[in-house]
Amino acid sequence: MPRFDDIQLLRTTYLRGPSIWTYQPVLEVWLALGALEQHPSSQLAGFNERLTAWLPDLIEHHCGVGTRGGFIERLHEGTWMGHVLEHVIIELLNLSGMPVKFGQTRETSTSGTYRMVFRCPEEAVAREALARGHALIMAAINDQPFDLKAAIQAIKTAIDDNYLGPSTACIVDAAQERRIPHVRLNDGNLVQLGYGAAQRRIWTAESDQTSAIAEGIAQDKDLTKRLLAAAGVPVPEGVIVASADEAWEAAQDIGLPVTVKPSDGNHARGVTLELYKQENIRTAFALADQEGSQVIVERYIQGMEHRVLVVGGKVVAACRGEQVFVTGDGKQTLAELVAELNRDPRRGIEEEYPLELLDLQLPNIQLELARQEVTPETVPAPGRQVLLQRNGNMAIDCTDELHPDVAYYAELAARVVGLDIAGMDLILKEAGRPMKEQDGAILEVNAGPGLLMHLKPSSGAPRPVGQAIVEHLFPGSSEPGSDAGRIPIVGVAGSRHSAFIARLVGWMLQLSGKLTGIASSEGMFIAGRQTQTIDTANWTGAHRLLTNRLAEAVVVQTSARSILQEGLAYDRCLVGLVTDMDGWEQLADHDVRAAEQMVRVLRTQIDVVLPHGAGVLNADIASVAELSVLCDGEVLPYSLSADNAFIATHRQSASARAVFLRGEDLVLATGAKERVLGRLALLRPAQGDSHAPAALLAASACAWALGIAPDLIAAGIRTFEYKI
Template identity: 35%
Template sequence: MKILSIRRLRGPNVHLSRPAVVARLRLDDLTGRETSDIEGFTERLLRALPGLADHHCAAGAPGGFVSRMRGGTYFGHVTEHVSIELSQRIGRDVSFGRTVSAGEPGLYDLIVECPADESPDSTLPGELLGTAAALVTSIAAGEPVRAADLGHHLATLAALAEREATGPSTRSIIVAARRRGIPVERYADLSLLRLGWGSRRRLAWAAMTDRTSGVGVDIAADKQVTRRLLEDAGVPVAPGGAARTAQEAVRLLTTLGAPVVVKPRQGRQGEHVTLNLCTPKEVSDAFTAAGGDVVVERQLDGRDYRVLIVAGEVVAAAERVAAHVIGDGQNTVAGLVARTNADPRRGDGHARVLTRISLDDHAHLVLDRQNLTPDSVPAAGRQVWLRDNANLSTGGTGTDVTDLVHPDVARLCLRVAALVGLDIVGIDLRLEDIAAPVPPSGEPGLILTGVIEVNAVPGLRMHLAPVHGRSRDVGDAIVRAMFPAGSDGRIPTVAITGTNGKTTVARLTACLLGGTGLRIGLTTTEGVSIDGRTVHRGDATGPRSAQMVLGDPGVQAAVLETARGGTLRRGLGYDWTDVGVITNITADHLGQDGLDSIEDLAHVKALVAERVRDGGTLVLNADDPWVRSLVDRPRVRADRKRLVWFGTDPAQPVVAQHLGRGGVAYLMHDGWLVQATGARRTPLLRVEEVPGSFGGAAPYAAVNALAALAAARALGASQDLVVSRLTEFTPRVHNPGRATLLRLGDVTLFVDYAHNPAAIATVLRTLHRLFGPHRCVAAVTLPGDRRDDLLAASAQVLADGVTRAVLYEDEDPRGRAPGEVPALVEREMRMRRPTLTAVRASGYRAAVGEALRLAVSGDVVLVLYEKVGPMLACLEELGAVPADSTVVHAERLPARPARSLGLHPAAQTTVPS
C-alpha cells in the first residue's frame, strides 16, 4: 500500500465539524482482498496493537472493529483504524475516521480527525498514516513485527508530536478561548495565536499579547535596568550591580559580601544563573559561564516565589523548589534522577508541565558542594540538590500558594508590574513567607528579602499543574483580560453559497451592510476586498481567503462567498457564522471531487447551513426544491435557527406555512419586492427598479436582491437603509462581469459568467425579453472540468437561444485536450439545431471580434468569459461603453415565438446568474 497524497481540511468539513486530513491510499497488491482472505491477519495485528480490540467501528461497542476484520473488511479501512490507534498510543487524542472509495478499484480516501490545536503545517498526520500503511502491509505479507521496532517507530512519532505541539502555556490560552466560543487560529508550528476576528481580533504569543509593552519587555529583559528602575522607586531589591569584566564582578563580591548571585544581564529561564558564590574564583568562573556581561547581586534570604500578574490582578502564585531528588539509601544520584525523569509529566523543553532534570556541568558543581557525585548513593531521606535556581525550565517544581499571598505582597507585585509597564508579568521574590507582610526597603545592608527578577512572557506551567496544591486557570485570566465583559471576539459574519448567484448576492450584501457604517470584508470568485478596496485578486471562495478577511483588524463585518471547491478540498475557513445564505442548487461541477449527483452537491452546500450558529439566521431559496430539502437534515438543526425564506412565489406551500406561523420571508409580489411577516406585507422596491433587472426583464436580479436584503436585515440593518443602499447599487461598478450591458455602435453586448445549463438558460430568457429570440449572437467558452453531459446540456440550451455562436477555449483547459471542449459544444449545438451558425475562434479576443462580425444592427452579443478582467479590458479597447439599462422589452412587440430553452432539468427553473 502507498499513501499518494495528503491534504488538510482546516475547519468544519463535509465529514466532521473539526479539522481532519484526507489521505489518498492505493492498495496495490491488496486491491480486491479482505482481511478474512489472509489467514491469521487479525490475530497478528492485534498482537502488535492490542488497543484495536477496543475500537467500536460501526457496531458502536468495543470489539466492533475486530468483528469486522474477522468477517472480512478491506485494507483501507484497517489502515484508518491503525492510524487512529497509533495516534492514541503517542497521546494524540483522536477518534474519528472514515474510509471511502476514490472511484477506482483499490483507491481510497482515508479521512482522519486532527486535534483542533495541531499546527496546520504539521507533518505528523502524514507520518502516522504512512507508518500505519507500512505496518498493515507488513502484517498482510506475513512479515514479523518486532515489538522493539514498533516501539522505535512510536517513540519517533511521539517525539515529532511533542516538537510540533503547543506548550502548556499556549494550550491553556487555546482551551480557555474555545471554552468561551472565541475563534482561535494557530500560526504554523509557533506559539503565536490569533484569537477572535476582524476588528475584535487579538494576538497572543505564549503569555504575551499584542498589547504587551515593547518597552516593558525590553526593561524586563535587562536585569540591571530592571533592578535600578525598581530600586529608584523604593521597591526592595537585591543590592548589586552590572559587571563587564571578571575583575568588576569580583569587586562587587567584595562590596556586597558573600554569598552572591551571578546572572547574565540578558538571560532567561534560569540559564547560567549561579547562586551561593562566596569566593573570587567562583565568581570569576560564573562570570565566564554567563557570557561576560552579568549582574552580580547579594543573595537574598528566604524561599523562592513566583507571582503572576495579569491586567492589574494577582491571578496566581507558586513557591518554586529547585531541582532535587530524595535519597533512598539504594540508588545512585544518577539513578534517582532517571527515576524522577520517568514521570510522564516531565519532558524536554517546555512541551510538558515539568522539565527533565539534566546532570550537566552545573549539576555536577552543585553536587560537588554537597560532597556528592552522580555515582553517590545518598542516605534515605537526604535531599540532594541539583540546581541552585528554582526555575521549572531547569527541572524545578512548583507548589500553589495563591490563597496565601499577603495583601502587602500583592500590592508590591502590582506596583512592580505598573513600574515596568507590563500587562502580563511574572515577579520572582525571595521572602521568608509569602503569607507575611513585606518590610519596606531601606539601606542596602538591611534588605534581606525582596524582588529578585521580573519576567516578561512568564511561563505558566507552575500555575497550571503545580506538583502540590490547586491548579490555577491562568489561561482563562489572560483571555478574560484580552476579551473583557464576556466578549467572544467575533464580528457579524455572513456565508453565501449555492450554484448560481453567489458572487452577486455576496456583493449586494456587502453593499447593503456598508451603509451601516461598518467596514466590510468581502470574498468572491474575483478576489478579496476590505472596505470596498481590492486587496487580493483571484478566486477567493475558499478557507484561506475567508481567513484573510477574518484576520484583518480593519474588518467589522464579513461577507464570505463560499464555494464547493474550497469546502471539499480544505474545509471551511470559519467555525460558525451568524447568517448562512443558499441561493440555489443545480447541476454543476458533477464528476469533480467525488460529486456524482445533485444530491451530492446539496450535501456539500448544506455545510454552510449546518455551520450557522444556534440563534443565527438561515436564508434559503423557497423556489428551489433542493434548497427547501435542507431544513429536514438533522445536522442543519433548523429548529435552533431563525429561518427566512426568499423567492418569487408567495403561494409556495413552504412559504405559506412559514408565514402562517408568523415567520419572515422576502418575496416578489404584484411587481414589488416585499418583506412578509406573518400576514403583513411591507413593500420595499418595485421589481423594475431593482438594479440589474433591466426594468424587470431579468427577474433573477430581483431574486438576488431578496437574498441580500434578507441577509443584511438579519444582521440588524434597517429597512430604510437597505432599500436606499439597494437603489445605489450600480452593477457595472459594484458587480462587473455579471449581467454587464455594453454598447458598441448599434450592437449591444451582454457580459456574464453563466457557465452551466441553468444559468445560461436564465440569461438567454432575459435577452429574449429585451431583444427578441432571433437577435442573439454568442461568444462562448465553457470550463473543461465539467462532465460531458453537463457541457452537452449547456450546448443544447445555447442552441435553443442563439442564432449564431462563436466558440473558444479557456486558457486553462482544466485537464481537457486542446480543442476538446469547443468541439464537443459545437457538435451538440449542431445536433440540436442543424441550421445554427457556429464557428470556432482561437482565444477570447478573436471570438469577440468574430461575434461582432456576425452581429447586425440591433443584435445582442452574449459574451461568456473565463476571466472577467481581461475580457472587460478587451471590450473597452474595442470601444464598448456602458449601455442604458432601461431597454424596451422586445417581448412587448410582435415577435415569432421562441423555442423552449434547453432540455436539461437544471435549465428549466429561473435561478440567479
Template identity: 35%
Template sequence: MSADRPTPTGPPTAALRLLEQRVYRGPNVWSYEPAVHLVVDLGVLESYPSDTLPGFTDALLEYLPGIHEHTCSRGHRGGFVERLREGTWLGHVTEHVALQLQQEIGHDLRRGKTRMVRDRPGVYNVIYSFVDERVGLAAGELAVRLVNHLVEPEEGFDVATALERFQLRAQRLSFGPSTAAIIEEAASRDIPWTRLNEHSLVQLGQGVHAQRIRATMTSRTSALAVDIAGDKNLTGRLLGSAGLPVPRSETVRTAEAAASAARRIGYPVVVKPLDGNHGRGVCLDLREEQQVREAFVVAEAQSKRGVVQVETFVHGKDYRCLIIGGRMAAIAERVPAHVVGDGEHTVLELVDITNSDPRRGVGHEKVLTRITVDAAATALVREQGLALDDVPAREQVVRLAQTGNMSTGGISVDRTFDAHPENVEIAEEAARLIGLDVAGIDFICPDITAPVRETGGAICEVNAAPGFRMHTHPTVGEPQFIAKPVVDLLFPPGTPSRVPIVAVTGTNGKTTTSRMLAHIMKGLGRKVGMTSTDGIVIDERLVIKADASGPRSARMVLQNPRVDLAVMEVARGGILREGLGYDRNDVAVVTNIQPDHLGMRGINTLEQLAAVKAVVVEAVPRNGFAVLNADDALVRAMRRRCSGTVIWFSLEPPDSPVRQFIDEQCRRGRRAVVLEPSDRGEMIVLRQGRRSMPLAWTHLLPSTFGGAARMNVANALAATGAAFALDAPLHDIRQGLRTFSTSYYQSPGRLNRIDVDHVEVFVDYCHNPPGMRMLGDFVESYVTRRQGSAEHRISRIGMIGAAGDRRDDDIRELGAIAAEHFDALIIREDDNLRRRPAGESARLVREGAEEAMRGGARCRQVDTVLDEIAAVRHALVLANPGDVTVLCVDQHAKVLAELEALTHRATAGSRTDEEQPGDPDLDARALRHQATAAASADDTRLRAAVGSPAEPGDE
C-alpha cells in the same frame, strides 16, 4: 461484516497504498469539524479483511493497546476490537490507527469514518479528526505503514522506534503548555483561534475583535515593559525606588569589575546575565573572589549584550508569583533539580530513574523537563561531597542545579493559597510598576506565608512572558486555571470575539449577491470584508486581485483587524479542497444549483453538487439563518440540513405551488422575500409570519435595468434576505438596493453597460449554459423594450467563450443557447486553456451554435476570434449604431479598458493616443498596450481561428 467478501486473487501482501492526502480546515462534505482525508488503495488486501490475517489483530493491540477503548459503531468500549475479530477492511483499520496515534500524544480525538470510493473497488476514503494538521497527516502516513507492516513485515522497520519518532515530532509541532492552556480556555468560551505561524503566535477572535498571543505575551503586553523587565538592573532600581524589597546590585562588563562589585556589595553574591532567561548562566551563593571571576565567564556567555549583574545573595526558598491584569493568579514554589538517595543506586542511576517519569521531556515539550547532568551539575554534586557514581544515603537530597527553573529539571509545589497578603500586595505592585499585563515575579524569602519585610527576602526578577506549566501542572498540589484571567483580560465577559459571517454559494449569482449585500451593510457603517472570484475587498478596497472564493481567502478576511462583517463567496472547489476555512457562518445564502463544473473532482450529478453546496447550510448554528431559493427544488431540500432559521426567496407568482409552499411556511412564523405584482409593477415584499413589509419596486432598482435583468431581481431578493437576517433596518436595505448598480466600479464584470460609438455594450462574466440562458432572457426582454422606440431593427451581437475544464457537451450547450438569442456570435477563448489545445473549446462552442442554427435558431453568423481583445474589436465592427452587443469576458479589466479607449477614440477625433482622456481606475492605456502585445503574441491562435488546427503543445 458483509458475507459477500471478494475472492482472494493471491497471498496477502503489503499492498495498502496512500493515493491522496487532503486537509479540511473547517466544515466540509465529510464532517462538521476539521479533518484529514486520505484516499487509500487496498489492492489485493481488499480480499483480506482483518479476521483472515493470522495474528494481525493481536499484534495491532500489542503495539497500540489504547485501541481497546475505541467504541466504533458498536457504541461501547471494545466495539472496534469486536469488529477486528469479526473482520473489517484495512481502510477502516487505518482510520482507527491514525486516531489512536494522535491519542498517544494527548490529542483526545474520536471522530472518523471510512467509505468506499464509488465505482472504484478497493479504494477507500478515510476521514479522521486532528488537532494539528501536520501531526494528523503524519499519523495517517504512519498508520498506512504500520498496517502494511502487520500484514507483511517490512525489513528494517522497527515499530517502537517509529512510534517514538512520531511522538517526538508531534511534541515539537504542538503548542507548549502555556499556549495550549490559553487556547483550551478560549475554545471552551467559543472564541475562535487561528495559528499564525509554526510556533506559538496565535490569533484569538476574528476581524475587529481579534487579539493575539505568543505563549503568554498578549496583544496588550507593552513592548516598553518587556524591555524594562529584560534589564534586570533597571528593574531593580525602579522597584527599589518604590520601596519594594530588592537586593543590592551592580552591572559589570569584566571579571575584574565583577570582583570589585562583589567586594562592595558584600559576600555572598549572585552573578547572572543582565538580559538572560530560564535561569541560564545564573551562579548563586558565591563566597570567594575566584568563584565570582569564574561565574562571570559563565554569565557573560548567556548575556546577549555581554553585560553581567552582581547582586546580593538572598537566602530562602524560590517562589514564582504569577500576576495577570494586576492581580495575583497563582504562586508556585520552585525546587531545583535534585534526586533523593535510596541507599542502592548511584547519583547517575537516580537521575535516569527520575527522567523515566513520563511527565518529563526535552525542553518545554512536556510538563516537566528532564534533568541534564552537565559540568555545572557535576561540580555541584562534588561540592556536596559526592561523585556521580557514588551511592547517596537513603533520603539524602542531592542537588543538581542551583536555580529552581522548570527548564533545568526543577519541580514545582503550588503555594497559591499559602502566601501572606502583604507578599501578594508587593508582587502585584511590582508588576504594575514595570507595566506588564502578565508578569512572573521571582520572590526569594524564607517562607511565603510570612511578610518578607519581617523575615527578610527580596524580589530578584520580574519576567515578561512567564511560563504557565509550573502552575497548570504542579508536581505537588492542585493545578491552577490561570488561563481564565488571561482570556478575561483579552475578552472581558460580554465582549464579542466573532464577526458575523455570511457565506454565499450557488452556481450563478454568488458574486453579485455578495456585492449587493456588502453595499447594503456598508450603508450601515459596517467595515465589510468580502471574498469573491475577483479578489479580496476590505471596506470597498480591492486589496488582493485573484480568484478569492476559497477558504484561504476567508481566513485572510477574518484576520484583518478592520473587518466587522465578513461576506464570503464560497465556491464548490474550495469546499472540496479544504472545507470552509472557518467553523461556522451566521448566515448562509444559496442562490441556485445548476449544471456547471460537473465531471470534476468526482461530482457528476446535480444532487452531488447540491450536497457540496449544502455545507454552508450545515455550518449555520441554531441562532443563524439560511437564505434559500425556494424556486430551486435542490436548494429547497437543503432546509432539512439547517439547524437555524430558513428565510425563503422566490420569483414565482402568487398562484404558483412554490408560493403556496412559502405561504404555508410564513403562516408558521417563517420569513420570506417575495414579489407581489400590481398594475404599477413588481414590489419586493418582506414577509414574517402574518406581516408583509413592502420594500422596493423592482423596475426602480438600477441593477435590474427596469426589471429586465431577472437574475439581478433574484440576487436582490437573496441579498435582502441576508440583510434582514443581519437585522438591517428596512430603510437601509431599501436604500442599498436603490443605490447599487452594475457599473464597473460597483460590480466589475457583472452586466456592466457602456456606450461605444452609439452601440450599447454589456460586459458580463457569463460562462456556463444556465447563466447564458438567463443572460439571453435579459437580452430578449431588454431589446424588446427598446425596440418599440427604435427607428430600425436592433441587432444582437454576442461574444462568448467557454472554460476548457467543462465537459464537451456543456461547452456545446453554451453555444447552442447563445445561438437562440443572438443574431451574430463571436467565439473567443480564455487565456487559461485549462489543459485543452488552443482552439478546441472554441470549436466545441461553434459546433453547438451551428447545430442550433440548423434547427432554426436565431443566429445567422458565427465567427471565431480566439484572442479576447481582438474578438471585442470584431464584435464592435459587426455592430451598427443602436445595436446591442453582449461581451462574455474572461479578463474584464482589459476589456473595459479597451472599450474605454474605443469610446475616447470615437469622441476625441484627431487627438493622439497619449492625449486621450482616461479613467485612472481602469488604467486604460497600460492595459490596452498589454492587450495589444498579447494580441500580437497570439497571432498563431488568431490564424487558427480561420481553419488551421493548433498543435497540442501550443498551450
C-alpha cells in the same frame, strides 16, 4: 499466505475547516485496496491477532456498534482495510499523546476505492500518522515485523515540531471552550484569537496588549529593580559589574553571600546563588557573562524561589521551587544517582514536562558540584546529600497559601513595569507571610512567562491560567451567549449570481457603518475598494480577510469545489446563504455524480450558522429549502413567488421572516405582516445582473438577517454600482 501489494494512497487532502465530514480539520485520503477488496479482516489468517497484539487498546474503539469492543467485533465479523486503517491511525495518534475520536471511511462509486478521513489539528502530524499507520497495517496483513515504538516516537516528534507549545495551547484551548475561534499565524506560537477587527493576538504568554517598552524594561533586570525600588517594592541590593574582579569587589561591598546573574537572561540560565568564595564568584561571573549582555551581583536573600503569575493586574497563580538533591548510598556514583532521579515521570526534554532532565555537564550544576568538592564519578557516603540545583525547579502550587501582602507587591510590580501578563520571581521563606516581615523580595519581572508550572505542578492543584488570560483579553467571554472575538460573517454558497450577491451584501454592510471585506470570484474588496482582481472565492481569500484587523464584517463567496478541496475558512458564520444545487457535473473528481449529492456538500454552509444567526435559503428549489432542518439559527427563505408553498407554511409562525416577490414588488414579511421594500424597476441597480430578481431577493434577505434596516437595504440596492 500470499503477499498483498500495498494499499495505494491515491491522494491526500488536508481540509482546514468545516467540510462535508466535520467541523474540525481532517486529512482526507483516497485509498485503492487492490486485491484486498476481496479480503476483509475475517479472511486474513492471523491478521486480527497481529493487529490487536500491537494495538491492544483498539478494544476501546466503539466504532459503529457504539459500545466498548465495537471495532474488535467488526474485525472478527469482517471489515475492509480502509476502515481498519482509519482505526489504526487514530490509535497511533492516541498513543502519541494526541487524543483523536473522529474518523470515517466511505466507499466511492469505484469498487475498491474508498475515502477515509481522520481528525488532526496539524497537517504535518496527520501525514506522519498516515504514513506510519499505512506501514503498520501492511505489516499486519503480510505478517512482517513492525517497530511500533519507532512509529509512535516519529509521530511524537512531529507533534513536538509542529504543535503549539503548552503555554500557547492552554490559552487556545480556553478560547475554544468559550467558542472563540483561533487562527495560527505562523509555524510557531503566534496565534490570532477571534476574527477581523474583533481579534486579539498572543505569542506564548504575551498578548497584543503587552507593551514593547514594558518588555524591554523587564529584560533589563537592573532597570527593573530601580523602578520597583522607587515604587516601594522590596528588591535586593545589587550592582552591575564588568569583570570578575569587579564582581568580587562588589560582593565584598554588598556583603557575602551574593547572587551572580546576567542582567537580561531568562529561564534561570547563568544564575548562581549563595556565593561566599572569591573563586566561586569569579566562575559564576564567567557563567553569567555568557548568558547576557551584562552581569549583576546582588545580595543573596534566604528563602525559597517562588513564581507568581499576574494577569490583567491580578494574581491568578503561584508556585514555589524546590532545591534538587541526591542522597548517597555508598554504592552508586553521583552520575548513577542522577540517572535514577531522571527516571521521574515528571522529567523530560519536551515542553510538556514540568521538570527538566538533570545534566551533570551543565555549567551551573558543575559549579555546584565543585563547591561541594564532588564529581560525577564520586560515590557519596550513605546519607550524604549532594545539591544539584538551587533554582529553576518551579513545580509546587501554592496559590491558596499566598498572603495578600505578597499578592499586592506582585500586582504592584506588574503595574510599575507595565506588563499585562507577568511572571514574578520572588524569594520568600513562606508564601503565607507578609513580604517585608520575612525579608522577602522580588528578584525579576518576566514578560511572556511560561505557564506549564501552573498547568502541571508536581504537587498541588493545576490552575486555570489559560482561562484567566482569555478573560483578560475578552472580558465577559465566559458569559452565556457571548459573541467575543466574532465579527459578522456572511457565507454565500451556490452558483447563481453568487459573486453579485456577495458584493451587494458587502455594500449594504458598508453603508450600515461596518468596514467590510468581500472575497469573491470577481476579486477581493475592502471598504468598497478592489484590492485583488484574482478569484478569491476560496479558503485563502477568506483567510486573508479574517486575519485583517481592519475588517469589521466579512462576506465570503464559497463554491462547492472549495468546500470539497479545502473546507470553509471560518468555524461559524452569522448568515449562511445557499442559492442552488447547480454544478455537480464538474465535480466527478470528488465522486459527485448526481444532483442529489450536492446536498451533502452545500449543507456545510448551513451547518455552520450560529444559533443567533440565520440560514437564507432559495425556497424555489426544493432541495435547498429542505436544508432548513439543519440550521441552528433562524431560517429566512426567499422566493420569486408570494405563493411559494414552503414560504406559505413557514409564515404560519408569527415571528418567521421571509422575502419574496408579489408581482413587481419586493416584500419583506414577518408572519402575516408585510412590508414592501420597493418595485423591482426602481430597485434594480443600473449595472445589475441580467437575472437580478433572485439575486436581489437573496441579498435583501441576507441584509435583513444581519439587522440592516429595510430603508437602508433599499438605498443600498439603488446605489450599488456593479462593475467587474
